[in-house]
Amino acid sequence: xxxxxQVVLCVDDELVGLQVRKLILERSGYxxxxxxxxxxxxxxxxxQKVDAVILDYSMPGMHGGEVAARMRELKPNVPIxxxxxxxxxxxxxxxxxxxxxxxxEGAPALLEKLHSLLQVPTLH
Amino acid sequence: xxxxxxNQILTQTLLLPVLALAFxxxxxxxxxxxxxxxxxxIQASGESIxxxxxxxKLIVDEETxxxxxQLTSDPRFLKPYRDAAQPLHAELDLLRRNLIxxxxxxxxxxxxxxxxxxWRVSFADQVISTIDGGGDTRxxxxxxxxxxxxxxxxTGINDIVDRETALRSQEVGRWRLQVRRTIEALIVLALASGxxxxxxxxxxxxxxxxxxxxxxxxxxxxxxxxxDSEERLRTTLTSIGDGVIVCDPGGCVELLNSVAQExxxxxxxxxxxxPLEEVFHILNETTREQIETPVAMVKRLNRVVxxxxxxxxVRKDGTxxxxxxxGAPIHDRNGALSGIVMVFRDxxxxxxxxxxxxxxxxxxxxxxxxATIAHEMHNPLDSVSNLxxxxxxxxxxxxxxxYLTLAQQELTRMGQVSRAMLGLYREAKNPVTINxxxxxxxxxxxxxxxIQQRQLTIETAIPDHLxxxxxxxxxxxxxxxxxxxxxxxxxxxxxxxxxxxxxxVKTLSSATAHRGVTIQVCDTGSGIExxxxxxxxxxxxxxxxxxxxxxxxxxxxxxxxxxxGSIEIHSSSNPEDHGTTITVFLPxxxxxxxxx
Numbered sequence: 001x002x003x004x005x006q007v008v009l010c011v012d013d014e015l016v017g018l019q020v021r022k023l024i025l026e027r028s029g030y031x032x033x034x035x036x037x038x039x040x041x042x043x044x045x046x047x048q049k050v051d052a053v054i055l056d057y058s059m060p061g062m063h064g065g066e067v068a069a070r071m072r073e074l075k076p077n078v079p080i081x082x083x084x085x086x087x088x089x090x091x092x093x094x095x096x097x098x099x100x101x102x103x104x105e106g107a108p109a110l111l112e113k114l115h116s117l118l119q120v121p122t123l124h
Numbered sequence: 125x126x127x128x129x130x131n132q133i134l135t136q137t138l139l140l141p142v143l144a145l146a147f148x149x150x151x152x153x154x155x156x157x158x159x160x161x162x163x164x165x166i167q168a169s170g171e172s173i174x175x176x177x178x179x180x181k182l183i184v185d186e187e188t189x190x191x192x193x194q195l196t197s198d199p200r201f202l203k204p205y206r207d208a209a210q211p212l213h214a215e216l217d218l219l220r221r222n223l224i225x226x227x228x229x230x231x232x233x234x235x236x237x238x239x240x241x242x243w244r245v246s247f248a249d250q251v252i253s254t255i256d257g258g259g260d261t262r263x264x265x266x267x268x269x270x271x272x273x274x275x276x277x278x279t280g281i282n283d284i285v286d287r288e289t290a291l292r293s294q295e296v297g298r299w300r301l302q303v304r305r306t307i308e309a310l311i312v313l314a315l316a317s318g319x320x321x322x323x324x325x326x327x328x329x330x331x332x333x334x335x336x337x338x339x340x341x342x343x344x345x346x347x348x349x350x351x352d353s354e355e356r357l358r359t360t361l362t363s364i365g366d367g368v369i370v371c372d373p374g375g376c377v378e379l380l381n382s383v384a385q386e387x388x389x390x391x392x393x394x395x396x397x398x399p400l401e402e403v404f405h406i407l408n409e410t411t412r413e414q415i416e417t418p419v420a421m422v423k424r425l426n427r428v429v430x431x432x433x434x435x436x437x438v439r440k441d442g443t444x445x446x447x448x449x450x451g452a453p454i455h456d457r458n459g460a461l462s463g464i465v466m467v468f469r470d471x472x473x474x475x476x477x478x479x480x481x482x483x484x485x486x487x488x489x490x491x492x493x494x495a496t497i498a499h500e501m502h503n504p505l506d507s508v509s510n511l512x513x514x515x516x517x518x519x520x521x522x523x524x525x526x527y528l529t530l531a532q533q534e535l536t537r538m539g540q541v542s543r544a545m546l547g548l549y550r551e552a553k554n555p556v557t558i559n560x561x562x563x564x565x566x567x568x569x570x571x572x573x574x575i576q577q578r579q580l581t582i583e584t585a586i587p588d589h590l591x592x593x594x595x596x597x598x599x600x601x602x603x604x605x606x607x608x609x610x611x612x613x614x615x616x617x618x619x620x621x622x623x624x625x626x627x628x629v630k631t632l633s634s635a636t637a638h639r640g641v642t643i644q645v646c647d648t649g650s651g652i653e654x655x656x657x658x659x660x661x662x663x664x665x666x667x668x669x670x671x672x673x674x675x676x677x678x679x680x681x682x683x684x685x686x687x688x689g690s691i692e693i694h695s696s697s698n699p700e701d702h703g704t705t706i707t708v709f710l711p712x713x714x715x716x717x718x719x720x
Binding site for chain 2: 013014016017019020021023024027058059060061063084085086087102103104105106107108
């Protein structure tokens with residue numbers, strides 16, 4: 001666990017899913033920022049300090065792949081976890097992100113992957 | 125040879141022998157007439173001889189009477205003398221007339237008569253008057269003179285007789301000659317006319333025979349041509365890969381070709397003259413109701429008719445095959461119905477292939493929705509899973525209750541998606557009443573996500589009460605296809621409209637309007653090119669390249685047809701009002717025996 005709380009940005013168009021994920025992450029000690037679509041998420045990502053991003057793929061207007069690409073342009077070092085209800089996303093999308101996991105794998109799996117993602121920069 | 129020529133030959137054949145025989149008869153008649161003349165000349169000579177002989181006898185009587193009187197002076201002896209005078213004149217007259225009649229000279233008769241007259245006057249009458257006077261008449265000189273005069277008379281008569289006898293012999297000779305000539309002429313003419321008639325008749329008969337032979341050859345040729353033509357038609361009929369049944373106007377079977385015999389299980393002999401319904405027993409595949417045969421329809425409508433969709437032929441042995449058929453009236457020269465011909469074929473394999481394709485397409489619909497369904501299930505699943513994780517450590521009952529409510533909501537959503545998905549595949553065995561709104565809502569549930577993702581708006585105008593009869597899963601698949609197509613064809617920001625309304629539609633085959641529901645799926649996509657639009661309902665036709673099966677619209681039309689409905693497409697690629705509208709009409713009655 002980090003000494004100062006880490007900031008995680010969650011982008012998902014599913015309101016209930018987003019709220020529940022926020023609760024879980026907060027319970028694990030993260031500060032959680034949320035956005036219901038890609039453009040809003042990008043604005044927050046651009047303006048605020050974000051340590052990691054949990055990104056949904058399927059969203060109206062701008063899908064997760066596009067959002068991830070823009071984020072990489074803005075802050076290439078921020079780890080991105082792509083979380084999708086879809087299976088078999090195109091490789092050009094999965095290559096953009098640090099971790100790709102499908103929804104429904106459970107909260108422990110998500111927390112573990114997020115944790116390991118946030119561990120990486122401190123090792124360097 | 126025409127009839128007048130033939131009549132001419134007949135007339136000639138009859139007339140010329142008659143003329144030849146008439147000619148022969150004419151010659152014979154002429155010959156016989158000549159002979160008759162000769163015979164009458166012979167008869168005349170005979171009569172003349174007889175008359176001369178009788179005259180001589182009368183003269184003898186005169187002399188005998190005169191001598192008796194000379195010897196006895198008894199006047200009774202003078203009677204023959206006196207009696208003879210009259211007949212003698214009569215005989216001599218007869219003789220004279222005969223001679224005149226035959227153109228002979230009467231001079232010998234007159235000379236002889238004059239001599240007799242001389243004997244009578246200068247001797248006989250003197251003797252009588254001497255005796256009457258009591259005188260003596262035995263004077264030798266006188267008697268010798270009298271004798272001499274009488275001998276002159278006799279000589280005259282004998283001359284006449286001799287002459288007539290000679291004439292008679294001459295005539296007899298001539299008659300014989302004539303008879304011989306007649307016989308010869310008869311033989312010659314008979315032979316000549318016989319040969320002539322034979323040769324002529326033979327020639328005429330040859331002409332008739334040639335003409336007959338020609339006619340026979342012509343007939344044989346025609347018969348052969350007719351036979352060949354019939355054979356060709358028969359072969360054509362037999363070789364046709366389709367079953368052909370010909371019925372009389374009463375609807376009884378007259379002919380089945382071999383394919384028809386094979387398909388129905390009836391032989392030509394068994395089926396002959398039987399009512400078509402018995403041989404060609406057809407049912408609706410779905411409802412199992414007997415269908416009106418094409419023959420009955422042709423009789424009713426007097427035009428070419430097609431068969432109902434989904435027709436099953438029950439064969440003689442009870443097995444069934446899917447068939448497709450049509451019937452057409454046969455008209456005679458006057459336009460009256462003289463029979464009905466029906467053509468049908470076994471489409472069981474086709475139907476199986478079609479069913480296989482339909483099954484493929486049903487799977488394709490599943491494939492098309494698989495990602496969406498997975499997404500729609502994973503999202504609530506994720507939420508529920510996370511909520512359970514939170515619940516485990518939650519102490520506050522109110523918060524726990526909130527989590528449970530959220531979990532319940534998510535599960536309800538999952539159930540909705542699951543039911544919609546099942547509704548796509550779980551099919552009713554028989555047609556059921558379908559609420560259009562419920563059905564279309566189920567379709568929208570599954571397609572909401574892709575529609576949102578493409579940032580499309582969907583407008584719906586579906587009244588609650590609309591109902592049709594049919595197979596719900598199939599219809600869901602149809603509208604899933606149509607709505608998914610519309611969504612895929614429309615660019616971001618576009619609009620989709622799904623609308624339904626109650627309508628009645630007139631079809632070509634029926635005068636009465638069908639009541640039902642019209643459902644329209646509209647998009648504001650780029651539209652379909654007219655060239656593509658022509659083929660849009662054909663199987664394996666796609667504008668999506670590798671991404672489409674090319675079966676969606678073909679499948680949809682098949683299902684709509686099965687429900688007795690119709691599907692139409694209108695599309696515009698005009699920049700101002702581009703878009704595509706698909707209009708589906710479904711009758712209330714649902715799948716039934718709708719004639720095409």
